[in-house]
Amino acid sequence: MEDLNFKPKAIIFDLNGTMIDDMKYHTLAWHSIMNDDLGANLAYETVKKEMYGKNHEVLERVFGKNKFSVAEVEKLSFDKEKRYQEGYFPHLALIDGLDNFLERAKEDNIAMAIGSAAIPFNIDFVVDGLNIRNYLAAIVSADDVLTSKPDPETFLKAAEALGIKPDDCLVFEDAPKGVESALNAGMKCIVLTTTHKVDEFDEYSNILAFIADYHDEKLNSLF
Structure with missing residues (x-):
């Protein structure tokens, strides 16, 4: 059941399929x-x-x-x-509505980071290509962790870099293994349905909502 009665102090984005539909x-x-x-x-x-x-x-x-x-x-x-x-x-572009969502989160003083299994070469390609580095206080890439998702290391390192407790972080993900990683880190999650179907996430208890893009009005409750 979707539940957005949560005010995050930090948002951690997966990158591929979550910030960009690639x-x-x-x-x-x-x-x-x-x-x-x-x-x-x-x-x-x-x-x-x-x-x-x-x-x-x-x-x-x-x-x-x-x-x-x-x-x-x-x-x-x-x-x-x-x-x-x-x-x-x-085709390089942010998922619809994310530009405004980033600005709104910044105005609301919500810390933001990327926690991705991508290598820095690809993260830089996106972050600098779309000019969004100014929104991000931390980036954790494949090169920064020993164990990939679903291990929680990626998201825990992002939370540590932001100085925010895991249970105050909200993860945006698009893949079951990423949601599992957030669950293992003790973090709630919102799922983008860019890559996988809703029924592929049935086993995860940390999902607050499913969205197609960042225009979804459900996101208004986060601020």
Whole structure:
């Protein structure tokens, strides 16, 4: 049941699928790498299910551990991110309504951060490409954590960087593993339905609401 009787002191955004609607382009890039470069012959939907965590974790889930050397993983990761950015750049934009939401949260003195499994190369591509760095007091990337979502490390480090207790933080996410990460961190969550269907989140008790974009009037209760 949706419940927005919560006034957060901090908001932590996942990035991909949450601030920007770009997950299709990550999936397309990995699909190209896995099939065209590595001959895996995987369906798009099969690749889509693996779209969480760090790049080397994605490769390990699909191909098994120790399939690639460190140098090979680095090259595959670089090639994937290059294809992603080339594909997504013409469509680079905040999810509808987020520009006004960021301004409203800033005016309300709500601290904001990004907690993402993306690498800094991609986070900078978005944050600077859309000129939103001034809204963010902290950024936690894949390079800043040892264990990816659903481990809580990403969100706990973001809360620590903001100086806000976890139970005063609100997470915006689009993926079940991200919601699970927020739950493990003791944080409430609002889910963007950009990437996954509502029924994929049935097992999580920390979800306050589902929204399609940041124009949703339910968000007014946060301020």
